[in-house]
Amino acid sequence: MPPRRTPKGKNTKSDLAPGQTLLPFQPAPKPSPSKPQPTFEEKGLPNVTVSLQQLKSYYNTQILQPMGCTPVHQQYLCMQEKILRNFDMQAKYGPCIGPTRWQRWKRAEALGLDPxxxxxxAILTEESRDGAGVGSDLGRDSRRAYLESLLTVWGLKSIEFDTSKWNL
Known part of the structure; x- marks a missing residue:
């Protein structure tokens, strides 16, 4: 249950349910004007245009409808991060620990799995920010699966894949 808002839009500790805490949200870091950002072509990434309406439609039909309910534990995540975390957990596209999400998507496409x-x-949005997480993910490399960052926090080493053998 999200915290109630006061008339001014600010939460107070008295508005929270017992055991509920507020997460610190911060805006995405702004690129420095002195350093030009490389384009997708310079990074070796495709230039894909998907509207916000298409993303919402995909999220509603491919993630929410099969689930049958809204994921309460993801209430503070943006829709793109929810889509990416769902992609991370789909085993049909290969392992999510080790390669970046972009490498995993590219590998799945090369294998004909139609990601x-x-x-x-959503992956390209993260790549354009150089993986700087936003909101509750600030400080985490969001180009990698969330599960991988959990394993790192728990002190378990992540598996390193030799992606040069993938011939992509």
Whole structure:
């Protein structure tokens, strides 16, 4: 249950349910004007355009409808991060620990597994920010699966894949 808002839009500790805490949200870091950002072509990434309406439609039909309910534990995540975490947990696209989400998507496409273009759009959004997480993910490399960051926090080493053998 999200915290109630006061008339001014600010939460107070008295508005929270017992055991509920507020997460610190911060805006995405702004690129420095002195350093030009490389384009997708310079990074070796495709230039894909997917509208917000297409992302919402994909999220509603491919994630929410099969689930049958809204994921309460993801209430503070943006829709793109929810899409990416769903992609991380789909075993049919290969392992999510080790390669970046972009490498995993590219590998799945090369193997003919038809990964969704909406997932690619969300991945490219993260790549354009150089993986700097936003909101509750600030400080985490969001180009990698969330599960991988959990394993790192728990002190378990992540598996390193030799992606040069993938011939992509």
């Amino acid at each position: 969704p273009v909406e997932v690619l759009a």
